[in-house]
Amino acid sequence: MTNKFYVTTPIYYVNDKPHIGSTYTTVAADALARAHRLRGVPTLFLTGTDENSQKNVEAAQKAKAADLQTYLDDMAAIWQKTWKTLGISFDDFIRTTEERHLKAVKRFWRAVEKSSDIYKDSYERMYCVGCEEFKTQFEVKDGHCPLHPNKELQLVKEENYFFKASAYKDELLKLYHTHPEFVQPVSRMNEVRGYVKDAFEDFSISREAQKLSCGIPVPGDDSQRIYVWFDALINYMSAVGYGTDDKLFNKWWPASLHLVGKDIIKFHCALWPAMIMSAAKSDPLLQNENGTPKLPERIFAHGFFTIDGQKISKSLGNAIDPLDLAKEYPFDAIRYFLLREIPFGEDGDFSKTRLADRYNSDLGNTLGNLLNRAISMSRKYFDNKVPSCELQDTRIGLEGTSWAGSEGMDTLWQEVDQYIDAARLDLALETIWNGENCSLISANKYVEETRPFKLAKDNLEQTGIVLYTLLEACRQYAWMLEPIMPNIAEEIIRQLGQDPKKERKQGIKVLKTWGGLKPGSELPEPKILFPKLV
């Protein structure tokens, strides 16, 4: 099993502030990071900003910034602050203008150079500013890039450094073959495989410095600047000490999971591993014990979503600022919606109507109401306390009900954990709500079947068993949901009269064990967890 979890988001361009799309990626990474921390796995969650792009220069000019660096500093601060405000639990925030990154890039470049995979060549090629990449003669249509037809292609004739990416074609294909989990979901793997097979060529990895107002200088050649993608990918290493702290690097690298949008899979799934394969030939730090390159373990590409059926677009004015949205809805509910509504890896649609729908129904009616009725009855029939429950074995519950007992709860945990390992948080949530074993739905059914409100009149002992079962189930749901709704989870624990921090310290094994809720402990008056939205 893995003894650590190192998860990354892409580094975001700072030519704009965060919107709902980048929030989606970041929230998913956050939830996965929290899930692993809860399990006690040492976790590093990295996000950051990509600051060496020509796009940022243009944005700085547009914003009339005093100078580029000031603009970059301001924007990086905005990104960082947004994530902090939203409670994103990132452990590190990398900026590609930081010293540690420059050092990492330098070392990496030197390694690739030493592997004889960098060569200089003079080419006259079409460069698309929109894509930030060169187009082959096959890609150009009517003298324009098919992706950016209204942008003039730049005819670039200059001496550039090239990365011999094509030399790694076979090794990449072999990687995809032996590690089918390297790129997920499968549809993306197929896409990448096709790309490498048919269209993977050497990359131009530098440009003339005089034509650029940004970028990292090529080591040993000040007249050239490193192409933004070549430096950007290295951020995943520079943040964990590549070029600055070997020990730290060995602790965290390789990354367990790169979370990316579907638009940048070619860079992450083909160029990036090829770069590492090359550098590893000359840099022992990048090699496994058997000499093979230390590649990231997994890359998961999520889909994009539309807003009310329309694409996200500033000119249409439907771009959503997560901070604004968080004023309308509790951020935990937004997290729940994003991670539940859209099958992870697929495209989806974001709409406030659906958000309100899920908030009222899933969160309010099913989860919130269950907690509320369980606590209310316990308080009413058991003197404001958690009822005692004599049954300590796994047969807690009554015969012939929908409730699968503590064994069912164990099964639920297993199912949820499996989905988390597969990064399918949507399925994890669906299972908690609708699954076969001890789901929230079946807990509500269990109430109807056992009728504790009736049972209390003639069999207090059985009533206690039922209510204890419900309360303890709620305690466990809270921890199951903690990665997705950290604040709500703690609130549930508090409403159950427990201290979330103390509970957390006990470790996942104890948290999962049936009976964590101490009979006889005080139950405070419940507060509505999810007040209805109109």
Add this chain to the structure above:
RNA sequence: CGCGGGGUAGAGCAGUUGGCAGCUCGCCAGGCCCAUAACCUGGAGGUCGUCGGUUCAAGUCCGACCCCCGCAACCA
């Protein structure tokens, strides 16, 4: 032949290895009264885009076609 996603109940979507069509919301009827007008049960509502093929068996596999959407201006 630019790349990609999709067409399943009124709406929004699941359907892994082909084996009796599911979920949420909404609607109708009933139950319950602990609870956030919440909860539970039952019901109506589908020729799974079209045509053809493989198969004992196809929403699922293969082929052809039709339609919608995203990338092309910001944009994960």
